[in-house]
Amino acid sequence: MKFSRVTALLLSLTLAFSLAACGQGASSASSASSSSAASSAAAETKTEEQLLAEENEILSANDALWEKVFASMDKNMTETTLSTNYGDFLRSSVEKTKDQFSDEEYKTLTADAEKIRAIEEQIATLALADAAASGAAAQGTAFPQFEGSDLEGNPVDNSLFAGNAFTVVNFWFNGCKPCVEELDDLNALNEKVKAQGGEVVGINTETLDGNQQGIDAAKKLLAATGASYRNIYFASGSDAGKFALNIMAFPTTYVFDRDGNVVGQPLLGGIDKEENLAALQKNIDAALAKDNAK
Amino acid sequence: MDKKKLNPLARFRGFIQAGATLLTNIHLPNFAKGTLYQGNGKYVCVPGLNCYSCPGAAGACPVGAFQAVVGSSKFRFSYYITGILILFGVLLGRFICGFLCPFGWFQELLHKIPSPKLSTKKLKPLRYLKYAVLLVMVVLLPLLAVNELGMGDPFFCKYLCPQGVLEGALPLSLTNAGIRAALGKLFTWKACILLAVIMGSVVFYRPFCKWLCPLGAFYALLNKVSLFQMRVDTHKCVSCGACARACKMDVDITKTPNHAECIRCGMCMKACPTDAIQYKFGLGDQSNTETTKE
Numbered sequence: 001m002k003f004s005r006v007t008a009l010l011l012s013l014t015l016a017f018s019l020a021a022c023g024q025g026a027s028s029a030s031s032a033s034s035s036s037a038a039s040s041a042a043a044e045t046k047t048e049e050q051l052l053a054e055e056n057e058i059l060s061a062n063d064a065l066w067e068k069v070f071a072s073m074d075k076n077m078t079e080t081t082l083s084t085n086y087g088d089f090l091r092s093s094v095e096k097t098k099d100q101f102s103d104e105e106y107k108t109l110t111a112d113a114e115k116i117r118a119i120e121e122q123i124a125t126l127a128l129a130d131a132a133a134s135g136a137a138a139q140g141t142a143f144p145q146f147e148g149s150d151l152e153g154n155p156v157d158n159s160l161f162a163g164n165a166f167t168v169v170n171f172w173f174n175g176c177k178p179c180v181e182e183l184d185d186l187n188a189l190n191e192k193v194k195a196q197g198g199e200v201v202g203i204n205t206e207t208l209d210g211n212q213q214g215i216d217a218a219k220k221l222l223a224a225t226g227a228s229y230r231n232i233y234f235a236s237g238s239d240a241g242k243f244a245l246n247i248m249a250f251p252t253t254y255v256f257d258r259d260g261n262v263v264g265q266p267l268l269g270g271i272d273k274e275e276n277l278a279a280l281q282k283n284i285d286a287a288l289a290k291d292n293a294k
Numbered sequence: 295m296d297k298k299k300l301n302p303l304a305r306f307r308g309f310i311q312a313g314a315t316l317l318t319n320i321h322l323p324n325f326a327k328g329t330l331y332q333g334n335g336k337y338v339c340v341p342g343l344n345c346y347s348c349p350g351a352a353g354a355c356p357v358g359a360f361q362a363v364v365g366s367s368k369f370r371f372s373y374y375i376t377g378i379l380i381l382f383g384v385l386l387g388r389f390i391c392g393f394l395c396p397f398g399w400f401q402e403l404l405h406k407i408p409s410p411k412l413s414t415k416k417l418k419p420l421r422y423l424k425y426a427v428l429l430v431m432v433v434l435l436p437l438l439a440v441n442e443l444g445m446g447d448p449f450f451c452k453y454l455c456p457q458g459v460l461e462g463a464l465p466l467s468l469t470n471a472g473i474r475a476a477l478g479k480l481f482t483w484k485a486c487i488l489l490a491v492i493m494g495s496v497v498f499y500r501p502f503c504k505w506l507c508p509l510g511a512f513y514a515l516l517n518k519v520s521l522f523q524m525r526v527d528t529h530k531c532v533s534c535g536a537c538a539r540a541c542k543m544d545v546d547i548t549k550t551p552n553h554a555e556c557i558r559c560g561m562c563m564k565a566c567p568t569d570a571i572q573y574k575f576g577l578g579d580q581s582n583t584e585t586t587k588e
């Protein structure tokens with residue numbers, strides 16, 4: 001009896017220690033990431049809330065004038081107006097309603113819009129820093145140099161990134177149900193971001209090395225879901241191939257900037273879910289802001 | 295109790311369970327890195343219920359692999375996995391549950407926590423639930439509940455399996471920010487199942503094995519024809535009933551030595567005052583009347 005008790009004790013101790021070891025690693029990792037986030041926030045002079053409050057102050061200072069502008073604004077705001085700088089948007093609205101104001105008033109309004117434009121830019125860089133802090137591991141890593149081809153056989157290499165303001169890269173494989181279910185949404189996203197100078201590119205891990213069976217299956221799935229954006233492959237032994245094969249959860253979607261660097265934290269899960277699309281949009285916005293800041 | 299006569303398998307069962315769990319999850323550094331082993335070992339499945347997505351996992355989970363193949367649009371049945379499972383079942387049967395399954399060991403360790411222990415004798419009908427889980431969640435739903443492209447979900451893994459949360463979701467989300475961000479309602483639901491199994495395991499002996507495990511159900515079907523059997527020597531047996539009282543799987547070994555629920559743990563052997571119960575491995579007459587031949 002004593003023997004089995006000692007055994008039980010030893011085993012439960014082993015389990016407890018192994019659990020404790022896991023916990024240790026995790027807590028130290030999370031504390032490291034939280035402290036880095038805190039330090040980056042401290043480095044910034046103003047928070048997003050403070051900046052937004054400043055904007056509101058500017059607007060309320062000339063309340064009566066701005067009310068007129070807002071009243072005559074076009075109510076059909078499109079996605080493009082929402083993604084442009086709010087200051088620019090105000091400025092163009094003022095231009096449109098110019099004839100309602102005196103020269104003096106017009107000057108005040110344009111000056112206000114300019115100020116807001118500057119603040120919006122600060123907010124955008126803040127968002128960028130935020131994304132950088134949360135994606136400490138992925139941030140800054142570049143997509144490896146590669147030479148490959150799209151599924152039609154046209155050559156593709158790293159110059160792909162330089163041609164776009166940002167590139168959304170979706171990793172998937174043929175047998176992955178959630179991956180296939182977001183193909184039509186990725187296609188819609190590709191159509192949408194074209195206007196912003198962005199592009200969606202797919203990398204199917206079963207097509208690496210030009211595996212014909214995988215390519216045929218992938219083409220079938222893309223056709224069935226009506227997806228027409230580019231899908232590319234390269235050698236599985238290359239650095240890019242290793243990058244793709246090291247991904248362990250599918251679908252995973254990265255956003256890369258013009259230099260081929262990762263922006264934000266890669267998204268795990270399909271963008272057919274609203275919250276995932278929102279998370280991806282955050283990375284896209286950060287990449288756009290970064291590109292505009294150049 | 296005379297320890298020397300006890301079969302070493304039964305005597306060192308705890309160590310064998312610990313060793314099997316370690317071997318099944320041998321890639322220990324991956325726990326700290328938050329990554330998965332994705333090498334050739336994953337083409338083979340391990341005998342016990344052990345999640346593919348455990349950072350340390352050396353092989354695939356047979357139940358998970360089966361569902362993945364059945365749920366894919368290319369195949370309707372997995373002969374490869376079924377073949378491996380039949381081989382395991384015929385060689386060892388539910389000996390795997392008692393000695394090699396990491397989740398079985400986990401429940402046993404929890405049961406060592408001091409608390410009032412409840413008998414499951416009155417809950418015997420619940421045993422049949424696991425056959426329904428095997429048929430419906432592992433075979434039928436992945437096969438039949440498919441999208442227009444013929445792709446199904448691994449229903450057992452996705453909606454029920456607590457081992458996936460314990461070994462996959464929890465350790466990965468502790469070290470991997472992307473996975474952490476992807477946790478949603480489904481994680482909450484399965485974490486509740488895990489919690490229920492954990493609390494259930496403290497008061498009941500192996501509740502998941504008895505009532506829900508589809509892998510246990512599969513091995514149970516093969517337990518009677520497995521090469522690993524129990525043998526009761528009717529000459530030595532004094533019909534004291536100590537074995538039936540000692541059995542935590544609610545089996546009366548003198549009546550049904552190769553009952554579907556017997557996990558070969560050997561507690562009856564420890565309890566037997568006359569050493570009438572033995573393990574037997576191999577072909578030949580397996581019945582308890584064998585020893586009546588002089």
